[in-house]
Amino acid sequence: MPDRDALVSAIAVLVAGAVDAAAGELPDRVHPVAGMGTLIKALETRRPVGDPHAELAWGAMMTALTVGLAGATGWVAERRARRLSPPARVAATALALKPAFALRGLVEAGRNVRTALETDSDRARDALKALVSRDRRLDPPHIVSAAVESLAENLTDSVLAPLLAYAVLGLPGAYAYRAVNTLDAMVGYRGDYEYVGKAAARLDDVANFVPARLAGLLLCTVAAARGRGRAAVAALAAARRAADSPNKMWTIAPMAGALDVQLEKPGHYRAGAGRRPLTPEVIDDAVRVTWETGAVCIALAAGLGSIMARRRSRRRRLRAFTGAGACASCSPGGCA
16 A cells, blocks of 8 residues: 555655746745845844954854754644645645745746847846856857856756755755755855855755766766767766866766757866857757756656655654554553
């Protein structure tokens, strides 16, 4: 007989994926990630400035508080959903999970850059703000490269990693991961946030270590289905350590191989040996690869979530059985 928790977990992931594909993102005024951003901004503006040790401590506190609150929110949502009937629990879990990941929103941001490039490079640079924080004074080929790189990298950050966190740790894990990644996006870089963002940046590296590598392998698999598997694997092998980040190139490099292009952040890294020119049509292909890989990510998370939910359910039943057996062995006067 199928385990109820396993079925609920798997179906909830698939329903959340369908909702994402159909509806995209919630408005910012009700989006949990926007709420995380508001909290992070409020804490960041109150940081001690000029004392590296104090900034490091403040950053660690800010990270712990934000991640802790996010995880607690997920825990409350999961506890409440568990009290519902299975169909209602699936719906509640799917709706709670959906804000933790964004596939349609990611590809729409890529499409916006591509559409803008057809008529106005300045509009394309402006649209690129939704994808990257780098200097956007780029020529059209480098705008294409930046958009494709971000689509690839965000397969980890925006899709696979939060879904894996849910599969392994439930809604608390998905929400905690989303908080870690939001912190890294807001303060996890050098310059003004060198010290206050260090805890968030390091935690993000750890949280994405496994998901980035798995996402890279999934990209290679999708590339193989398109007849570009060997090129994707070769690009990954050659460029996986090309950037300072331990995770970044694990998806950017195989995306370059899959599309037969060379992707480049000037002065930092290059990936891929393809000779295809970086035209707007490359973004169209990258969007298709992102959709396909994202669908595989959702299916994988549904399967893994089912396995993990079944294990958690068995542990709960074992604890309940052991507890009942212990009480049955006690004297009528009560447990000693």
